[in-house]
Structures are given as C-alpha cells and as structure tokens.
Amino acid sequence: MLIGSKVYYDVNSGNVIVITPEFSGVAVETNKEQDFKLYKALAELIPESVGMIQLEYNSYQFDRFEGGEIARIDLETLEPLFNYPVKEDEEPKPPMISLESQISALKQRQAESDAHNEKLAEENTLNQIALMELHALLLSTFPDEDNAE
Incomplete structure (x- = not known):
C-alpha cells in the first residue's frame, strides 16, 4: 500500500x-483523530x-529533490x-x-501556444492561396502579349 503525506496547517494563516x-x-x-493523538503539535x-490536505504518494518529488520544503498552504x-534553499548571493x-x-x-501554456500557432499557420496558408488566386485573376485581365499583335 502507498500512503502519501498529510499536511496539517493552521486554517487562518496556512502555516x-x-x-x-x-x-x-x-x-x-491513520485518520485525523488518530493523528491528533499521535502528534504532540496537533x-x-x-x-x-x-x-x-492529503498528498499523493511521491508527489512533489522534484521539489524535494531541489531541497524544497512545504512552508505554507495557499488558503485559496x-x-x-514551498521554501527552497537560498544560495549565498541571493x-x-x-x-x-x-x-x-x-x-x-x-x-499547458505551451500547448495553448502551439494550438494558436497552428491556427495562425492555417490562416497564413489560406491567405497565401487567396493572394495567388487574386494574382492569377489580375493576370487574366491583361491582354496576352503574344495574342496582342
């Protein structure tokens, strides 16, 4: 069985x-009542x-690898x-x-940008086709030099 961490926090501050x-x-x-008996701080x-909040097992592994520690819970x-280690010059x-x-x-933002770029590329292609058709239409209105004589 895989059991993730539970984060207990102050409901007023998020600490x-x-x-x-x-x-x-x-x-x-364990449940909340049992944890209140197990942990002196609770x-x-x-x-x-x-x-x-109940975390999934191994969640935020990348953050932990980077030395991050959960400091607060965003109440919204x-x-x-997370707090991360501070380098000497920071x-x-x-x-x-x-x-x-x-x-x-x-x-997610990249996926949205990719979809937008794809749509712009389609519009660009349609505009190029429309310009080529307009160019061909204009060329057909001018007399052919070979037939002009």
Missing part, C-alpha cells in the same frame, strides 16, 4: 503545523483550527507553498508554488 511521513508496503493509514490545538487553492524568497505546478502550468 504548516505537521507533515506526516509517507509509507509504502505494509502500513495502516494534540495541543483545537481540531477546528487545523486543516489537512489549498496548494502547498535574497530569501517568500514561499512559492511547487516547481511541479509551475512546470505543469508552463506545459
């Missing part, structure tokens, strides 16, 4: 309280003040916001959407 580990193999998935809180989209950045989400959005 992460607890992230449960992922499990594979023989494992029993046991001290009122359950109504805590939200939870319920998507995790300023710290606020938590941002996952790299996987950014890649997915870019792929």
Whole structure:
C-alpha cells in the first residue's frame, strides 16, 4: 500500500503545523483523530483550527529533490507553498508554488501556444492561396502579349 503525506496547517494563516511521513508496503493509514493523538503539535490545538490536505504518494518529488520544503498552504487553492534553499548571493524568497505546478502550468501554456500557432499557420496558408488566386485573376485581365499583335 502507498500512503502519501498529510499536511496539517493552521486554517487562518496556512502555516504548516505537521507533515506526516509517507509509507509504502505494509502500513495502516491513520485518520485525523488518530493523528491528533499521535502528534504532540496537533494534540495541543483545537481540531477546528487545523486543516489537512492529503498528498499523493511521491508527489512533489522534484521539489524535494531541489531541497524544497512545504512552508505554507495557499488558503485559496489549498496548494502547498514551498521554501527552497537560498544560495549565498541571493535574497530569501517568500514561499512559492511547487516547481511541479509551475512546470505543469508552463506545459499547458505551451500547448495553448502551439494550438494558436497552428491556427495562425492555417490562416497564413489560406491567405497565401487567396493572394495567388487574386494574382492569377489580375493576370487574366491583361491582354496576352503574344495574342496582342
């Protein structure tokens, strides 16, 4: 069985309280009530003040590989916001959407651009054909030099 992480967060701020580990193999998935008993950080809180999102097993693997850590949950989209390691010459950045989400959005934009470019190419071809037909029509209105004599 594959069990993804659960992210518990403050429903007012989106700040992460607890992230449960992922499990594979023989494992029993816990529910919210059980997690409130298992994790001290949750046991001290009122359950109504805590939200939870269930992640798929191995989700955000690219972000984890890049050193990203879930810092907050976007309260509008319920998507995790990540902090990434800061290089020596960089300023710290606020938590941002996952790299996987950014890649997915870019792929969608590229697909939309490709479809738009395809439509423009079709229109261009039709315009070229129309110009060739107009050119042929104009040429047919002029007398043929061979027949003019």
